[in-house]
Amino acid sequence: MTKAELTIVADENIPALEDCFGDLGTLVRLPGRDMTREQLRDADILLVRSVTRVNEALLAGTPVRFVGSCTIGTDHLDTGWLERQGIHWSAAPGCNANSVVEYVFSALAALNHDWNGRRFGIVGCGNVGGLLQKRLRALDIPCAVYDPWLPDNPDAADLDRVLQQDVICLHAPLVKGGPHPSLHMLGAEQLARIKDGAVLISAGRGAVVDNRALLELLRRGRQFTTVLDVWENEPDIDTELLELVDIGTPHIAGYSLDGKLAGTRMIREALDKSGLGVAVGAVGRPSAGGRDQCQLPWRDLSRPPAAPGRAAPTGVSSGFAAMAALLLQIYDPRKDDQRLRVAAEGELPMARAFDQLRRDYPERLEFSHYRIDGAVLTELQRSQLKILGLE
Numbered sequence: 001m002t003k004a005e006l007t008i009v010a011d012e013n014i015p016a017l018e019d020c021f022g023d024l025g026t027l028v029r030l031p032g033r034d035m036t037r038e039q040l041r042d043a044d045i046l047l048v049r050s051v052t053r054v055n056e057a058l059l060a061g062t063p064v065r066f067v068g069s070c071t072i073g074t075d076h077l078d079t080g081w082l083e084r085q086g087i088h089w090s091a092a093p094g095c096n097a098n099s100v101v102e103y104v105f106s107a108l109a110a111l112n113h114d115w116n117g118r119r120f121g122i123v124g125c126g127n128v129g130g131l132l133q134k135r136l137r138a139l140d141i142p143c144a145v146y147d148p149w150l151p152d153n154p155d156a157a158d159l160d161r162v163l164q165q166d167v168i169c170l171h172a173p174l175v176k177g178g179p180h181p182s183l184h185m186l187g188a189e190q191l192a193r194i195k196d197g198a199v200l201i202s203a204g205r206g207a208v209v210d211n212r213a214l215l216e217l218l219r220r221g222r223q224f225t226t227v228l229d230v231w232e233n234e235p236d237i238d239t240e241l242l243e244l245v246d247i248g249t250p251h252i253a254g255y256s257l258d259g260k261l262a263g264t265r266m267i268r269e270a271l272d273k274s275g276l277g278v279a280v281g282a283v284g285r286p287s288a289g290g291r292d293q294c295q296l297p298w299r300d301l302s303r304p305p306a307a308p309g310r311a312a313p314t315g316v317s318s319g320f321a322a323m324a325a326l327l328l329q330i331y332d333p334r335k336d337d338q339r340l341r342v343a344a345e346g347e348l349p350m351a352r353a354f355d356q357l358r359r360d361y362p363e364r365l366e367f368s369h370y371r372i373d374g375a376v377l378t379e380l381q382r383s384q385l386k387i388l389g390l391e
């Protein structure tokens with residue numbers, strides 16, 4: 001790219017855009033869900049999140065040479081087509097993995113479902129599932145892992161065995177072809193194998209679970225607890241399914257501020273590495289130094305938040321509930337669940353309400369920003385909270 005200034009078209013929901021890309025040229029912010037080819041007529045760089053389908057229909061005939069998705073998932077990118085066109089692309093592997101793992105523990109805390117003494121099943125053991133497995137191992141909690149691409153995982157098991165565990169966490173990407181497709185990997189047959197009393201947490205991609213089959217099962221009164229962060233047909237999710245799940249959230253498991261900023265920063269780094277933009281940055285408008293600015297939010301984040309920076313005693317003084325209450329002071333997924341249920345009852349069509357909740361998502365910082373403040377906890381609980389990231 002040899003233009004003095006680049007045109008960067010970006011999803012308006014990407015944080016720190018100015019900090020991370022402002023030195024390169026003109027930033028055009030657009031709603032990600034509705035981007036059109038016409039809007040990319042002058043774009044050199046396209047920055048998206050998971051809601052923009054990036055394919056021939058969007059990009060053919062545009063000058064876009066670099067596509068960056070500030071997300072872990074890549075199922076919205078037609079990577080084959082991009083590569084055939086010589087369009088450089090990058091996603092942000094692992095950027096919000098910690099946020100998703102914290103969502104899992106927060107959901108269990110919200111359900112007052114003590115993880116001690118339970119057995120976990122993990123489906124998909126990459127950055128998210130792998131981090132969850134690492135935390136569980138540190139907590140001395142057994143787990144079984146189904147990931148057909150990782151047969152040597154020390155906890156490797158087949159899917160059936162994983163579905164027999166007490167807490168089943170789904171973190172597989174959406175894969176439609178190849179030897180191990182994940183589309184509807186949990187259909188009626190697999191869902192029927194989940195034990196009564198178990199907890200199913202789906203935080204990978206919605207269509208890994210056949211939502212209709214799940215709805216049928218829940219309608220028939222199956223007694224396992226369901227936590228859905230991801231849904232089929234987002235943003236127009238099935239509101240009857242929402243009514244029947246125990247916790248339902250609008251695809252925000254990865255929405256810690258830390259995770260979102262990491263996504264933006266990783267894409268800037270990928271752009272720099274690609275060589276498509278660095279030279280332009282040097283001859284472009286005077287800059288305070290793009291990459292340094294890009295670090296700024298990180299320095300800000302290293303300060304404890306104004307309030308609350310501490311998780312303090314809550315009146316719940318014993319057992320798992322005390323530990324759960326502390327975690328819920330930091331992040332309580334039931335608040336996201338409530339907002340989604342209220343939105344589903346409101347005047348906006350579901351799809352718009354779902355997207356609006358995601359766009360206006362409140363700032364959420366990860367556990368590592370918090371310190372325990374004089375709560376009455378056992379040594380075991382303190383060490384568990386430390387493993388989860390609190391001091």
Ligand SMILES: NC(=O)C1=CN([C@@H]2O[C@H](COP(=O)(O)OP(=O)(O)OC[C@H]3O[C@@H](n4cnc5c(N)ncnc54)[C@H](O)[C@@H]3O)[C@@H](O)[C@H]2O)C=CC1
Nearest residue numbers: 072073124125126127128149173180181182203204253254
């Ligand atoms: N709810 C949310 O907010 C978020 C959801 N995600 C989703 O979670 C997915 C996983 O994230 P990462 O672990 O970071 O991705 P990753 O790419 O690091 O790991 C994915 C793992 O899934 C495995 N896998 C592939 N096909 C599978 C199948 N059919 N069955 C079981 N495992 C399979 C792969 O071998 C790999 O180890 C992402 O692809 C994304 O779709 C990611 C971040 C946030």
Ligand SMILES: O=C(O)C(=O)[C@H](O)COP(=O)(O)O
Nearest residue numbers: 049050051071072073254255
């Ligand atoms: O990183 C991913 O993959 C995710 O699922 C994101 O957290 C989803 O966020 P949006 O890209 O849809 O804002």
